[in-house]
Amino acid sequence: MSIFWVVRQLAHIQESMATSKKVITKEEWEKKLKDVKIRKEDMNKLVMNFLVTEGYVDAAEKFRTESGTEPDIDLATIMDRMAVKKAVQCGNVEDAIEKVNDLNPEILDTNPQLFFHLQQQRMIELIRNGKIEEALEFAQEELAPRGEENQSFLEELERTVALLAFEDVSNCPVGELLDISQRLKTASEVNAAILTSQSHEKDPKLPSLLKMLIWAQNQLDEKAAYPRINDLTSAHLEDPAV
Amino acid sequence: MPTSATNNRPEDLIVRLSSPENQTKFKALRELKNQIIGNRTKKLTYVKHGVVVPTVVNSLSSNDSSVVVQASAVIGSFACGVDDGVKAVLDAGAFSLLFGLVSHSDAKVVDAAARSLKMIYQSKLAPKYDFLSTEKMCFLISLLNSEGENLTGLGATIITHSCQINAEQKALCDAGILKKLLDLLEGSLTQRDASLEALAAVFRNNPDGNSVFVEADGGRAFRIVCELTKDKYPRTRLLASMCLIALWNTSPCHPRDVGLRTKLIHILLELLDDPGQVGDEAPFALSSLIVGKEDLQKLAFEADVIDKMSKLLKKDSLQAKRLQGIFLALADVCSKLEVCRAKFLSLEVLKLAAEALNHDCCEVRIAACMCLRSVSRSVKNLSAGVFMNELVMIPLIQLLNDASAAVQVAALSALSNVLVEFTMRKSTFLQYGGVKQLFHLSTSMDSTVRLNAIWSLKNLIFQAENQFKEGIFMELTPSTLWSLISDHEPAVQEQAICFVRNLVDGSVDSIEYIFSEEAIIFHAIVRQLRSASKSEVCIQGMYVLANVATGNEFHKEAVLQQLLPPVGSDDQSVLIKLLQSSDDRLRTATVWTVVNLTFPSSPGAYSRLLKLRNAGVYSQIKNMANDSCLDVKLRVRTALGQSIACVDNST
Numbered sequence: 001m002s003i004f005w006v007v008r009q010l011a012h013i014q015e016s017m018a019t020s021k022k023v024i025t026k027e028e029w030e031k032k033l034k035d036v037k038i039r040k041e042d043m044n045k046l047v048m049n050f051l052v053t054e055g056y057v058d059a060a061e062k063f064r065t066e067s068g069t070e071p072d073i074d075l076a077t078i079m080d081r082m083a084v085k086k087a088v089q090c091g092n093v094e095d096a097i098e099k100v101n102d103l104n105p106e107i108l109d110t111n112p113q114l115f116f117h118l119q120q121q122r123m124i125e126l127i128r129n130g131k132i133e134e135a136l137e138f139a140q141e142e143l144a145p146r147g148e149e150n151q152s153f154l155e156e157l158e159r160t161v162a163l164l165a166f167e168d169v170s171n172c173p174v175g176e177l178l179d180i181s182q183r184l185k186t187a188s189e190v191n192a193a194i195l196t197s198q199s200h201e202k203d204p205k206l207p208s209l210l211k212m213l214i215w216a217q218n219q220l221d222e223k224a225a226y227p228r229i230n231d232l233t234s235a236h237l238e239d240p241a242v
Numbered sequence: 243m244p245t246s247a248t249n250n251r252p253e254d255l256i257v258r259l260s261s262p263e264n265q266t267k268f269k270a271l272r273e274l275k276n277q278i279i280g281n282r283t284k285k286l287t288y289v290k291h292g293v294v295v296p297t298v299v300n301s302l303s304s305n306d307s308s309v310v311v312q313a314s315a316v317i318g319s320f321a322c323g324v325d326d327g328v329k330a331v332l333d334a335g336a337f338s339l340l341f342g343l344v345s346h347s348d349a350k351v352v353d354a355a356a357r358s359l360k361m362i363y364q365s366k367l368a369p370k371y372d373f374l375s376t377e378k379m380c381f382l383i384s385l386l387n388s389e390g391e392n393l394t395g396l397g398a399t400i401i402t403h404s405c406q407i408n409a410e411q412k413a414l415c416d417a418g419i420l421k422k423l424l425d426l427l428e429g430s431l432t433q434r435d436a437s438l439e440a441l442a443a444v445f446r447n448n449p450d451g452n453s454v455f456v457e458a459d460g461g462r463a464f465r466i467v468c469e470l471t472k473d474k475y476p477r478t479r480l481l482a483s484m485c486l487i488a489l490w491n492t493s494p495c496h497p498r499d500v501g502l503r504t505k506l507i508h509i510l511l512e513l514l515d516d517p518g519q520v521g522d523e524a525p526f527a528l529s530s531l532i533v534g535k536e537d538l539q540k541l542a543f544e545a546d547v548i549d550k551m552s553k554l555l556k557k558d559s560l561q562a563k564r565l566q567g568i569f570l571a572l573a574d575v576c577s578k579l580e581v582c583r584a585k586f587l588s589l590e591v592l593k594l595a596a597e598a599l600n601h602d603c604c605e606v607r608i609a610a611c612m613c614l615r616s617v618s619r620s621v622k623n624l625s626a627g628v629f630m631n632e633l634v635m636i637p638l639i640q641l642l643n644d645a646s647a648a649v650q651v652a653a654l655s656a657l658s659n660v661l662v663e664f665t666m667r668k669s670t671f672l673q674y675g676g677v678k679q680l681f682h683l684s685t686s687m688d689s690t691v692r693l694n695a696i697w698s699l700k701n702l703i704f705q706a707e708n709q710f711k712e713g714i715f716m717e718l719t720p721s722t723l724w725s726l727i728s729d730h731e732p733a734v735q736e737q738a739i740c741f742v743r744n745l746v747d748g749s750v751d752s753i754e755y756i757f758s759e760e761a762i763i764f765h766a767i768v769r770q771l772r773s774a775s776k777s778e779v780c781i782q783g784m785y786v787l788a789n790v791a792t793g794n795e796f797h798k799e800a801v802l803q804q805l806l807p808p809v810g811s812d813d814q815s816v817l818i819k820l821l822q823s824s825d826d827r828l829r830t831a832t833v834w835t836v837v838n839l840t841f842p843s844s845p846g847a848y849s850r851l852l853k854l855r856n857a858g859v860y861s862q863i864k865n866m867a868n869d870s871c872l873d874v875k876l877r878v879r880t881a882l883g884q885s886i887a888c889v890d891n892s893t
Contacts, residue, residue, distance in 0.1 A: 105275060105319055106361070109318075115279075145282065145283040199432050
């Protein structure tokens with residue numbers, strides 16, 4: 001796997017540095033970096049993995065034609081997944097649930113927590129739209145039985161119903177439920193569940209690769225001065241601080 | 243927002259489900275699907291409607307693929323997680339129809355049907371798959387060879403569900419299934435998980451299959467499974483662990499790595515933190531890893547299992563399944579080692595276990611009882627009276643009235659340990675009012691309940707005072723005891739006779755109990771000695787006679803009379819038959835009885851010695867001077883020594 005390879009290279013450098021504590025100049029460092037061979041195809045795969053996981057279908061399609069990299073997942077399913085995610089983000093939770101069930105009826109049947117969160121989001125949307133009676137009926141009909149099945153659901157349900165007790169919901173203690181961030185949280189939970197059901201990693205590999213890079217640099221900091229990457233967006237090599 | 247489907251009355255939906263119009267039918271099925279997925283209550287409501295499931299199953303024969311796909315999805319959802327749903331689906335004949343659809347030309351139909359069958363096979367109610375039929379085996383192989391994830395998943399789930407006996411495991415291995423499952427281990431996430439579960443089913447109690455696996459590809463497959471115990475996904479870690487546990491529980495020496503087992507305990511402990519199903523199942527896996535194995539219980543102790551679990555129990559209100567698993571695992575950890583019990587008590591988990599005796603769910607009550615049973619094996623804490631208090635006794639005695647026989651049995655087995663009190667606290671038990679229930683349960687129709695009830699009573703009178711024993715004996719009544727001794731279950735006979743053994747142990751007065759009501763109990767025991775086939779029953783019976791033979795002349799003569807054949811009969815005496823038993827313990831008990839009968843200082847010893855000699859008992863005993871069992875050898879020496887002393891005394 002390419003990412004592990006890169007980190008292993010970093011670890012190698014770190015290892016060889018551990019004994020000699022001398023400062024590594026930018027030239028030396030770049031020379032060493034030149035010896036690190038990373039296959040173009042591996043880089044492309046990483047990029048494709050990011051596009052596909054994050055759901056950039058058009059970009060993935062373009063990238064496929066330009067680089068000849070095959071995505072590890074059917075692009076059509078990405079569209080479906082994105083449609084679900086978008087529906088939750090726009091507050092059309094019922095629509096999202098139906099789409100998930102069309103995609104794979106197993107997901108919500110075997111994932112009670114996710115199902116509860118979607119239903120909870122549905123109720124939040126009803127409250128947001130001022131449909132109080134409908135919200136109450138929905139809570140009784142759909143959410144209360146789930147609360148009986150699981151203690152932690154019951155607590156979340158109580159928090160949600162508390163929204164109804166306040167005149168000014170935006171300023172109440174549970175007001176954050178009405179926040180857009182709550183929608184995004186639910187949307188990303190559905191997104192992850194669909195990816196897992198398709199046997200796909202739920203997170204792209206690129207961010208964890210960057211995390212590993214920072215980790216490796218932190219480890220190395222204790223043993224040597226070297227040209228560090230501080231700005232990840234430019235990946236500029238700083239001069240070693242002596 | 244789309245209009246809510248829940249506003250429609252179920253009756254309308256049912257009408258539309260049977261519409262001749264494919265479009266209407268499709269919409270109705272999809273609506274039904276969206277209502278029931280994730281919703282247990284709705285599933286049960288529709289199942290109760292009776293007509294709904296059969297109508298849906300009918301739609302499987304539709305000529306419209308999209309209708310069939312929806313119908314399959316609905317059926318799968320009815321079967322998911324709800325046993326009544328599985329039953330309804332099977333009763334409506336969905337099973338064979340779905341199997342037919344797996345060979346459909348439309349890939350979407352195939353996928354949907356396979357997925358639904360997979361759901362059904364996840365229930366115990368699904369019919370067993372016949373691996374021994376060649377045709378069925380070919381079909382299974384075709385499933386595992388296919389491209390689709392749902393098809394391979396179905397194949398693996400069928401194995402997980404139906405592979406139980408060695409013949410089936412062998413048939414699967416012979417058909418090369420192991421190789422297919424190993425290939426799937428390197429497939430997608432879902433394939434990997436499905437394969438791990440199926441492999442565990444193939445390994446369970448299958449030493450041959452295990453060695454094939456461990457040696458496959460120079461151990462590569464085994465290494466892959468070990469690697470998967472460290473996987474990123476908790477479910478995969480759990481399944482890989484369970485796979486290794488199935489392997490070890492069958493072939494303990496594969497491989498001899500202790501470190502790997504310690505690692506596995508840590509992995510399972512970590513999985514306990516998972517909030518979902520994985521966390522619920524982890525303690526069960528841990529339990530199966532350590533059950534009955536002292537070395538592994540020690541490793542678990544060193545890994546702080548008890549600490550961790552007590553923290554979990556104290557932290558928040560856990561779901562029933564998880565509570566059950568944790569108490570079961572604690573019961574296993576504490577089953578053999580005193581250090582574990584000490585830890586359990588010092589962390590005050592006893593209080594939590596006692597509370598769980600009142601839990602709504604009967605599986606939790608049973609697990610809590612098993613936990614108490616293990617902890618109360620601690621002799622030190624028993625004699626300190628740690629368990630004989632309101633906290634433990636009141637809920638435990640209440641469970642004797644439980645509606646479930648399994649709970650009663652579990653409560654009895656915990657109780658029988660607690661009742662082995664060496665101190666004077668036995669009468670405290672009477673104050674809690676538990677004895678009446680024990681009497682009642684000793685006449686239960688359920689033989690396991692009877693067994694455990696008489697077991698508890700036996701322990702209750704162990705080394706108790708005479709007056710206490712008499713009270714228990716009179717209330718149990720000689721006739722109840724008689725029927726327990728004559729029970730058709732040998733295990734009940736054994737415990738009932740052992741009750742008598744404890745009863746007549748001690749002073750000469752207590753021996754009189756056995757001769758009350760025209761000695762019915764004495765005669766019942768002698769009859770079992772003559773006819774019982776299980777040596778455990780005879781051992782207890784012989785010890786009763788040995789105890790009685792310590793009594794006065796009347797007692798000794800009564801025993802002798804029963805053990806020797808009537809004068810003039812050609813029958814071999816029961817005494818000689820038992821002396822020739824192949825069971826060391828039975829031979830020991832029998833010689834011991836002879837020793838007690840011929841104790842030189844008692845007046846009739848010499849005449850009894852003569853009778854025994856005439857019956858050929860002593861020539862048999864002389865043959866046993868070099869018995870392979872040391873216990874027997876020792877008693878034989880005593881018996882022979884006494885016989886010389888008797889002769890000396892008489893002259």
